[in-house]
Amino acid sequence: MMFFKPVVVSTFAILATASTTTSQCNTGGAQCCNTVGAANSLPGAAVILGLLGIVLQDLSVVVGLGCVNLVGSSCAQQPVCCTDNNFNGLINIGCTPISL
DSSP states (O other): OTTHHHHHHHHHHHHHHHHHHHTTOSSSOOEEEEEEEETTTSTTHHHHHHHHTOOOSOTTOEEEEEEEEOOTTOOSSEEEEEEEOOSTTSEEEEEEEOOO
16 A cells, blocks of 8 residues: 555656646647657658648748657757647657647
């Protein structure tokens, strides 16, 4: 029973920290991306979009490459909120940078 209490406290601490970050996103969870930029100027973005069969109406839309769910407030690269996160972090579309 002594093991159960610290785990519960730790879980609540992580959830409390994550909720402050993700509350900045009204489009889903916050993401931490290795690279963020316009689809038409970000190296590799056009190749990934083409391989996935994604056609963008606006090539200047901001995308994130190599993204993972942001847990807590630690992101060494660029924290963002994105409107289309359906590609397992390979590429996220419609991103907006956020501050931590």
